[in-house]
């Protein structure tokens with residue numbers, strides 16, 4: 001072959017390779033676009049059947065729920081999905097074993113579970129927030145974080161019993177006992193006010209239900225969502241939240257990582273380093289009259305309680321839930337000026353079943369806290385006077401409540417999780 005022919009052939013081959021590469025990249029781009037479009041379609045289809053509707057009043061809803069379902073009901077796990085990189089947050093999809101319909105709920109409410117922890121005679125009771133929106137009518141979803149032993153606990157301390165049971169024992173096909181949805185930490189519907197959602201760690205679950213509902217009903221409300229978590233490893237529902245933020249033009253999402261690692265991309269995965277603080281919230285909260293919803297761990301609740309007070313957010317605009325006994329208190333001026341309480345009073349409490357008599361003073365907190373501090377095992381769920389699982393007979397004496405229980409105890413009974421003594425007591429505990 002002549003040199004010129006060789007050069008021509010080489011030229012043809014280079015041009016051929018280049019156009020093949022171009023064709024491959026066009027095809028893969030088109031493929032990615034197609035896949036993306038399919039995902040989008042699937043995502044949007046989830047919400048297509050939903051029409052905006054206003055919830056019934058809470059008492060009406062509760063009555064309807066009680067007609068459908070009282071006490072425990074069996075549910076089957078139909079799917080389980082890890083929701084974060086660390087695989088310590090897992091969603092469980094539950095369908096009723098009896099195949100009958102399930103009552104709707106309000107975004108933010110929770111289910112109470114009765115769990116047969118291996119090696120224990122009595123089942124344990126725990127609450128888990130519904131993390132899907134009520135727009136999904138054929139199953140419930142809860143999202144559970146596996147709780148290990150506290151870092152400073154002595155060796156041999158067991159991990160969290162029920163979260164461990166969920167992660168290790170509940171597989172697709174497992175059956176579990178569930179009490180109906182309840183809870184008063186719910187999205188307020190009859191308003192168009194801007195809304196500020198703040199979640200810390202696994203406290204994202206009820207907030208996610210609210211967000212999903214706002215998305216499903218195509219709410220036009222201005223929505224701010226602040227999510228505080230340690231890092232990308234713990235970041236729950238990462239892809240889903242990114243997608244949601246992309247779809248909802250009225251949603252501003254701000255993610256704060258308190259312990260970012262090398263794998264955490266600033267301004268991609270997260271926006272701010274550290275916790276969600278007064279400085280971060282001030283510009284948003286000062287500029288608008290908004291509804292604020294907070295769910296997070298105890299230190300977050302106390303920090304934000306102070307922050308809201310300093311910023312001047314009216315207490316009635318803030319709703320909160322903590323997964324432990326902690327609660328968020330936004331003190332208002334009237335409360336700050338309250339006179340000092342009268343001298344502390346102590347009462348004798350007899351736990352008849354356990355045969356223990358102890359003294360209660362206000363520093364001991366609720367009757368449930370007093371019982372637990374004295375090694376008395378008590379059944380409890382929400383610790384907020386909502387689920388009613390801790391109800392026990394009050395054999396003698398009088399109690400009052402730190403907050404009005406949502407579930408009124410039957411005559412002769414009390415809810416020790418929120419009850420404080422008003423006299424010496426005898427309890428069936």
Ligand SMILES: Cc1cc2nc3c(=O)[nH]c(=O)nc-3n(C[C@H](O)[C@H](O)[C@H](O)COP(=O)(O)OP(=O)(O)OC[C@H]3O[C@@H](n4cnc5c(N)ncnc54)[C@H](O)[C@@H]3O)c2cc1C
Pocket residue numbers: 110126127128129130142143144145146147148149150153157158159160161162163164183202205206321322323324381382383
């Ligand atoms: C209304 C509400 C909604 C909730 N929603 C959710 C939700 O959506 N998702 C979620 O993940 N959680 C949620 N929770 C929290 C959940 O109910 C449980 O409290 C949580 O899963 C821990 O329960 P557990 O049985 O795993 O841990 P527990 O058995 O109660 O143990 C708690 C901790 O105590 C430690 N411990 C045990 N024994 C000892 C000992 N002897 N000494 C020292 N430490 C010890 C354990 O290691 C563990 O760290 C919610 C709570 C409420 C009240």
